[in-house]
Each structure stands twice: as structure tokens, then as C-alpha cells.
Amino acid sequence: MADFVQSLDTSKLVLVETALSFITAPWNAPTYNFPIFLFGIYVTESQEAIQSMKAFTFMTGASLLFDIIWLSQNEQNWFARLITILILILKLPTTLTFFVALRQRGAQFSGLGFRGNDLNGATVWSMPGGFTSSAREGYQSVEEPVQVSAPPPPVPKPTVPQSTPVGGLAASPYQAV
Template identity: 45%
Template structure:
């Protein structure tokens, strides 16, 4: 790792871009040249931006190394171009590590993997899932074994009793007399 820390990421990226340019007219992976040219720009923006371009290039570089292996097994190349493609693939490894270390030094991480300096105990996608899968999120859901006071508690009002209206008193009538209503 000490060897890779001493490497200049911008010079590594420039070397990959030159190598990608050399093999681009032949039967070679067509995505290498655009990715490495973007890496040259991302390396120049490394100091002045928030690091999003650096994160994107690091992810693209790692993914393109995997695609290079697949591409080389599926396609035929002549010997010299195949050798240069292999050298390009090998050159991506220290470049990827150098950019990952540069991201760590700036406090960044590979966003898609949510890995920051090997720490997997931080916030994950599960914290935002409904049902409280994360356990510690502020999702407002309660686990079955968790006792929580209700969030919105107010004193219960006593039940209101209907007020009885006094019934009108009928005048006392004599027995056997007719009453008018």
C-alpha cells in the first residue's frame, strides 16, 4: 500500500488515457478511452470540487476492469493489442487503489457501496425502509419488542354526559276529566 500511496493519480490516469488512445482503433474495449478521459478531467477537478467526479471515476474504473476481463474472454484480438489491453487492465488496479486512497484522505467514500474506510456499521439503506428494518432510524415505526411512549399523548377528556332536560310537567287533572293537549 505504501507504494501506491506514493503514486500520482493524475499521472496514472494520463498513462491509462494514452494507452487507451493507442489501442482504440483496433479491436479493443470501446469504453476505456471515454472513461480514462473523464478520469483525466476528474483528477484535475480533485482539489477544487466536492469529490463527486472523483467518486464517479473511481467506480467506473473498478467496473470497467471487470468488463475488460469479460471483453477479453469473449472477443478475439491479435497478440500485440491483446497484450496492450492486458497492460491497461493491470494499470487500472493501482490507479483504482490510488483514487480510493485519495477519496479516503478527503473524507469521501464510494457512495454506491456505502463503505467508508472499512466501516460497515454506519447508516445503511435499511434505515430508510418502512417497518423499521434499520432498528435505529427515525422512521417512526416500532418494533414488536420495543416499548415506546406514544408520541402524541394528550390527557383524555372525561366522557361528557348528556344534560337531561326537565320534562314539562302536566297539570294535575282530576280523575275522569278530559285533558287537552
């Protein structure tokens, strides 16, 4: 079984499933298949997208269950139903080939991307105000004690020259005459 799965071409599988899901577009068919397989085309062409490949693998595996639920809940004509069932059948080897490809690239599936109980992992962004585990760029983390510094010296306010009253009213320095 493993040799059969390794011999399959992932890009051709995804391309066939994309074409089949596009064919079902005019009829009542699962709308999520076409976008998933378009994303799969991107993943198969990208050599360094391990996270994207993981996401595609899990989406394809989850959509197997969604297809079964969708087929039991919705009515289709015989042609669209046949193609939807064919897509469902092709999703199993597609998911397996992507699992094998991820294993060959050294990807790990333990904890679905989390390293054990470590949820701090590598982050792409940080929250403003220092709500991360390490202080960055002048922000203070939650664990650090509060450091009180001396307030800055007061800045003197500029004075506005008093104007002479014109016709009994005080003129503003910003008013044009």
C-alpha cells in the same frame, strides 16, 4: 502496500492509461476505456469533484471485470491484446490510488452514497407537484392534508358589439371589408 499506493501519482497513471487506450483505437479493443480515462483526466484536475472522483473510481473498478470478460469473448491481434492487458493491469493500482485519495479527502463509501437507510439525502432536483418530502414554493407534499380554499370570483366576459348585416349576411367584427 499502502505506502506504495500512496506514492503513486494519480494524474500520471490516468494519463498513461488514456494514451494506451487511444493507441488501441484502430484495432478491436474495449471502446469504454478511452471515455472512462478522459473522464479520469477531468477528475484528477478538479480539486472539489468528490462525487466525480467516486464515480470514476467505481467505473474503473467495474471496468476491471468488463476487461476480463471482453478479453475472453473477443479476438485481437497480439499488439492490441498486449496493450489491453497492460491497461487491465494498470487499472488495479489506479483504482486503489483513487480509493486512498478519496479517503484522504474524507469521502465515505457506506451505502454507495446513501447515508444508511436514508434515501432522502441531498437532492439536486425536486419533482413538480410537490412529490418531495417538504413542500416548496406553493406545492403541497403528499403527506399534507388537502386544503380547500374559496374559488376566485368569476371574471365578466367582454361583450362583442353586434354588427349590422351587409347584403343579408351577418358580418363578423374580425372580418375586413
